[in-house]
Amino acid sequence: MSGEKREHLYKILVIGELGTGKTSIIKRYVHQFFSQHYRATIGVDFALKVLNWDPATIIRLQLWDIAGQERFGNMTRVYYKEAVGAFIVFDVTRASTFDAVVKWKQDLDSKVQMADGSPIPCVLLANKCDQQKEGLVNNPPKMDEYCKEKGFTGWFETSAKENVNIEEAARALVSKILLNDKLLHGNDTKDPTKIALDPNGKANGEPPNGKSCAC
Amino acid sequence: MFRRSMPNARRNRRMNRSNQLSKAVETVETMEESGEQGTELVSHHGVILKSHKSYDCAGTLSLMQYGRNKYIEWKAAEVNVDSDTQDHEWAVVSTGRSSRHRSNSECARAEPLRLNTVNLKSFRVSRHRYGQHLTFAQRGESRSFITFIFHQGNADVFVKSLLGQLKAYRSRRDRNLYDLAEEDSQETQELRRSFAELNLFPETAPYGVWNFIGQFRQRPYEATMGAFSKITDALLYKPAENDDSSVAELLNNSLMEEDAVIANVSGEEYEVIGSKATPILPSRPPVTRGAPLSVERWAQATAEDGRVTDVTAIKKIIFHGGVNPSLRYEVWKFLLGYYSWNSTYAERMCLRKSKVEEYYQMKQQWKSMTPGQEERFSDFRDRKSLIDKDVKRTDRVLSFYAGDDNPNVDLLNSILMTYVMYNFDLGYVQGMSDLLSPLLQLMSNEADAFWCFVGFMDRTCTNFDMDQAGMKLQLTQLHTLLSILDPQFTHYLDQHESGNMFFCFRWLLVLFKREFTQENIMRLWEVFWSDLPCPNFHLLFCAAILDSEKETLYANNSGFTEILKHVNDLSLKIDLDSTLSKAEGLYLQLMNIESELPDSVRTIIGLEPLNPVDGDSENDSIEDDDGDCSNHTEHDSSIETVSLGALGGEVAFERGINFQYM
Numbered sequence: 001m002s003g004e005k006r007e008h009l010y011k012i013l014v015i016g017e018l019g020t021g022k023t024s025i026i027k028r029y030v031h032q033f034f035s036q037h038y039r040a041t042i043g044v045d046f047a048l049k050v051l052n053w054d055p056a057t058i059i060r061l062q063l064w065d066i067a068g069q070e071r072f073g074n075m076t077r078v079y080y081k082e083a084v085g086a087f088i089v090f091d092v093t094r095a096s097t098f099d100a101v102v103k104w105k106q107d108l109d110s111k112v113q114m115a116d117g118s119p120i121p122c123v124l125l126a127n128k129c130d131q132q133k134e135g136l137v138n139n140p141p142k143m144d145e146y147c148k149e150k151g152f153t154g155w156f157e158t159s160a161k162e163n164v165n166i167e168e169a170a171r172a173l174v175s176k177i178l179l180n181d182k183l184l185h186g187n188d189t190k191d192p193t194k195i196a197l198d199p200n201g202k203a204n205g206e207p208p209n210g211k212s213c214a215c
Numbered sequence: 216m217f218r219r220s221m222p223n224a225r226r227n228r229r230m231n232r233s234n235q236l237s238k239a240v241e242t243v244e245t246m247e248e249s250g251e252q253g254t255e256l257v258s259h260h261g262v263i264l265k266s267h268k269s270y271d272c273a274g275t276l277s278l279m280q281y282g283r284n285k286y287i288e289w290k291a292a293e294v295n296v297d298s299d300t301q302d303h304e305w306a307v308v309s310t311g312r313s314s315r316h317r318s319n320s321e322c323a324r325a326e327p328l329r330l331n332t333v334n335l336k337s338f339r340v341s342r343h344r345y346g347q348h349l350t351f352a353q354r355g356e357s358r359s360f361i362t363f364i365f366h367q368g369n370a371d372v373f374v375k376s377l378l379g380q381l382k383a384y385r386s387r388r389d390r391n392l393y394d395l396a397e398e399d400s401q402e403t404q405e406l407r408r409s410f411a412e413l414n415l416f417p418e419t420a421p422y423g424v425w426n427f428i429g430q431f432r433q434r435p436y437e438a439t440m441g442a443f444s445k446i447t448d449a450l451l452y453k454p455a456e457n458d459d460s461s462v463a464e465l466l467n468n469s470l471m472e473e474d475a476v477i478a479n480v481s482g483e484e485y486e487v488i489g490s491k492a493t494p495i496l497p498s499r500p501p502v503t504r505g506a507p508l509s510v511e512r513w514a515q516a517t518a519e520d521g522r523v524t525d526v527t528a529i530k531k532i533i534f535h536g537g538v539n540p541s542l543r544y545e546v547w548k549f550l551l552g553y554y555s556w557n558s559t560y561a562e563r564m565c566l567r568k569s570k571v572e573e574y575y576q577m578k579q580q581w582k583s584m585t586p587g588q589e590e591r592f593s594d595f596r597d598r599k600s601l602i603d604k605d606v607k608r609t610d611r612v613l614s615f616y617a618g619d620d621n622p623n624v625d626l627l628n629s630i631l632m633t634y635v636m637y638n639f640d641l642g643y644v645q646g647m648s649d650l651l652s653p654l655l656q657l658m659s660n661e662a663d664a665f666w667c668f669v670g671f672m673d674r675t676c677t678n679f680d681m682d683q684a685g686m687k688l689q690l691t692q693l694h695t696l697l698s699i700l701d702p703q704f705t706h707y708l709d710q711h712e713s714g715n716m717f718f719c720f721r722w723l724l725v726l727f728k729r730e731f732t733q734e735n736i737m738r739l740w741e742v743f744w745s746d747l748p749c750p751n752f753h754l755l756f757c758a759a760i761l762d763s764e765k766e767t768l769y770a771n772n773s774g775f776t777e778i779l780k781h782v783n784d785l786s787l788k789i790d791l792d793s794t795l796s797k798a799e800g801l802y803l804q805l806m807n808i809e810s811e812l813p814d815s816v817r818t819i820i821g822l823e824p825l826n827p828v829d830g831d832s833e834n835d836s837i838e839d840d841d842g843d844c845s846n847h848t849e850h851d852s853s854i855e856t857v858s859l860g861a862l863g864g865e866v867a868f869e870r871g872i873n874f875q876y877m
Contacts, residue, residue, distance in 0.1 A: 018604060018645065019605075036607070036608075036611075037607075037608050038608055039610075039729070040604075040608055040609075042720070042729060043717075044779065046783065067645065072683065074682070094600075096600075
C-alpha cells in the first residue's frame with residue numbers, strides 16, 4: 001500500500017421529513033455555508049465532498065439530497081439504490097419529524113441493503129439543535145437506547161446554521177462504512193455467515209461513535 | 216405487471232409454440248463434466264441468452280481459459296423454476312433438424328453454455344430496442360449462431376475485452392463484424408470431428424435452410440417469437456461473404472405474411488420489417504419565434520363592451536411570441552380561466568367582486584381557527600406546517616420576496632392557506648409555492664393571484680396526485696414521444712437505466728419553474744397556456760431540451776447518476792426561445808407523418824386514435840392506457856415495454872412501486 005492512494009466513492013443518502021434541514025446540512029458540509037433561504041428540494045439534488053481520510057485514502061462522498069414530502073416517496077425511492085450509507089435528519093423543534101424517523105429507517109432498510117443483506121450504516125441527525133428542543137431528544141441516554149434499538153450507527157445533535165457536529169457525524173458514518181468494507185473484503189477466507197453477522201453485532205454492541213453535543 | 220404488454224393467455228400460447236419449435240431447431244453443446252478449474256479472462260453480468268427471451272433470466276457471459284483453450288461461457292444468474300420459465304430452452308441455432316429432443320423438465324433448467332472459441336468463426340455487435348446483441352457464428356458448414364443480449368450494459372466493453380484476448384479482425388465490409396483467426400490445431404480438428412459425429416446437421420447448409428423454410432411454411436403457427444429471431448439471425452445476418460441472399464429474401468417474404476410476429480425483430484439489419492413500426496421522421500422544419508402580443512393588437516381584439524374577439528388569433532400570437540409584459544396582468548386572467556374571453560367589462564367587474572368576496576370568506580375560515588381547534592385538527596395542522604416551511608424558502612432571492620418580514624411572503628402564505636380551504640383534499644404539496652410565486656408577483660393583489668392560481672392548479676393538479684399517477688403518466692408519455700422522435704436516444708436512455716425519465720421529474724412537477732428566471736418562466740408558461748399547437752406541448756419542450764443535451768450525454772457516456780446530475784445542472788442554462796422553436800419543430804415533424812404515428816403517440820398530442828379500442832375481444836385485453844390495441848405486436852407496444860425493461864434493470868424494489876402504474 002506504500003505510496004499508493006486508495007480512492008473510494010460512496011453514495012450517501014440524506015433523508016427525513018420535509019423542512020428538517022437536509023439541504024442546509026449538505027451545503028454546510030460541502031460549501032461551509034449556511035442560508036435561511038435554500039429552496040425546497042424537488043426530486044433530488046447532489047453534492048460531492050472529497051475527504052482526505054488518511055495519507056493513503058481519498059474518499060469521495062456523493063451526497064444525495066432527497067425531497068422529504070411523503071407524496072414523492074414512491075418516485076424518489078429509485079434513488080436509494082447503491083447507497084452505502086445514510087443520514088436520517090429530524091428537526092429537534094418539531095417532535096413530529098422525530099416520530100417519522102422510524103418510518104424513514106424502515107423504508108431505507110427495506111429498499112437498500114449491503115451485499116450481505118444487512119442494513120446500510122445510518123446515522124441519525126437531530127438538526128437545528130441551536131433552537132428549543134422538543135421531545136425525546138432532550139434525554140440523551142434515552143436517545144442512545146433508541147438508536148441501539150432501531151439499528152442506528154449513532155446519533156448527533158447538529159446545527160447547520162451554527163456548524164455544530166456535522167463533520168463529526170460524517171466522520172462517524174464514513175468510519176462505519178470503511179469498517180464494513182473491511183469486514184466484507186477482509187473476510188474472504190472465513191465462514192461466509194460471519195460476514196453477515198459482524199456488522200449487526202458491531203452496530204448493536206458498540207456504543208455509538210457519536211456523542212450528543214453539549215449545545 | 217412486468218409483462219403487461221403481453222397478456223398471459225397470449226404469452227402462454229407463445230410459450231407452447233416455443234416448446235414445439237425448440238424441438239425442431241436446436242443443437243446443444245453441453246458443458247463437459249470435466250470439473251476443470253478455468254480462469255476467468257473477461258466477464259459481464261446481466262447478459263441474456265437470446266433464446267430465453269426473458270428478462271428474468273439474465274446470466275454472466277465470460278471468456279474462460281481452460282487449459283490451452285479459451286471458451287465463451289454463459290451461466291444463468293438465478294433461475295426460478297416455475298411455469299414462466301418453461302421456455303428456458305437454450306440452443307445453438309442450426310439450420311438443420313435436431314437429432315435430440317429435450318423434455319420440458321430439461322428446459323426448465325438454464326444450463327450453462329460453453330463454446331470453444333476455436334470453433335467460432337466471427338462475432339458481430341448490433342443495436343436493438345432491447346439492448347445490444349452480440350452474436351457468435353460457428354465455423355463449419357452448419358452456419359449456426361448464438362446471440363446474447365446485453366440488456367443492462369454495454370456490449371462494446373465486452374467486445375473490447377474480447378479483442379484483447381482473442382485474435383480477431385474487424386471486417387472491412389461491416390464495422391460491427393469481427394472475424395476470428397483460425398487456429399487449426401489438432402484439437403480443432405478433433406472437435407470438428409466430434410461435431411460431425413454428433414450428426415447434428417444431417418444435411419449440407421443450403422439444403423438445410425431450404426428444408427427448414429419448407430417446414431416453416433407448412434407449419435407457420437408453430438413458429439414462435441423466439442424461433443423467428445433465431446431464424447432471422449441465421450439467415451438475414453450475413454457475417455461475411457454470403458450467397459444465401461435469395462434465401463433471405465424468401466424468408467423475408469414469408470415473414471411478411473406473419474408480420475404480427477415479426478415486428479418483434481427490430482434493429483438495423485431488419486430494416487425492411489422494422490420500418491413498419493417506427494416511422495421515419497422527416498427533417499425538422501426551421502421555426503422562428505414571433506413578437507409578443509402587443510398592446511395595440513390586444514386593444515384591437517377587444518370589443519367596445521370588453522369581449523375579446525379573435526381569440527384563436529390572439530392565442531396564436533401568444534404561442535409564437537408570448538405576451539407583452541405590460542399586458543400580462545390582464546391577459547393572464549383569461550389564459551388561466553379566471554375571466555372568460557367572452558365576458559364584457561361589466562360582467563368581469565361583477566365576477567371579480569364576487570370572487571374577491573369568496574376569497575376573503577375562505578381566508579376567514581383558516582384565520583379564525585382557534586388554537587384548540589387546530590390542536591384537534593391534525594390534517595389542517597400538517598398542511599399549515601408544510602406551507603409555513605415552504606413559503607419561507609420560495610424565491611427569496613428575488614427582490615419581490617427578499618428580506619425579513621417581507622409582506623409578500625405573508626401573502627404567499629395566505630393564498631396557499633386559503634387554497635387549502637378551497638381544496639382541502641389536495642391541500643398543499645411541495646411545488647405549489649413555486650407555481651404561485653410568479654402569479655403573485657405579477658398580480659400583486661391577493662385575491663386575483665389566488666383565482667389565477669386556482670386556474671393554474673386546475674391545469675396541473677394531477678402533478679400533485681397522492682399516488683403521483685399524473686407525474687408517472689407524463690414521464691411515460693415523454694418516453695413514448697421520444698421513442699418516435701429519437702429512437703436512438705431513447706435506446707441510450709433505456710440502456711443507461713434512465714428509461715423511466717425520472718431525471719425530468721423537476722421539470723414537469725413545477726413546469727420548469729426551477730430552470731428559468733422569473734421573467735422567462737412567465738414567457739414559457741403563457742406559451743403553454745395558449746394550449747397550442749397541441750396538448751402536452753410541454754412534453755415536446757422536454758424533448759427539445761434533451762435533443763440539445765444528448766450529444767453531451769453520449770460524449771460522456773453518462774449513466775443513471777450522470778444523466779440526472781447533468782439535467783439538474785441545466786437550471787438557468789437553457790435558452791428559452793431556441794428551445795421553444797425546436798419544440799415546435801418537433802411537433803411539425805410529427806405532424807408530417809401524422810398518418811404513420813402509432814395511436815399511443817397520437818393520443819398524447821391530441822389526435823384521434825386510428826384504431827379506437829373495441830374493448831370486447833379477450834386477446835386484445837389491456838395493451839396500454841391509450842387503447843392502442845390493434846397492433847399488439849411486441850414491437851409496437853415496446854414503446855411501453857422498453858420503459859418497463861429499463862425499470863426492471865433497477866433494483867428489485869422498484870418493481871413493486873413503479874410498475875403499478877404501468
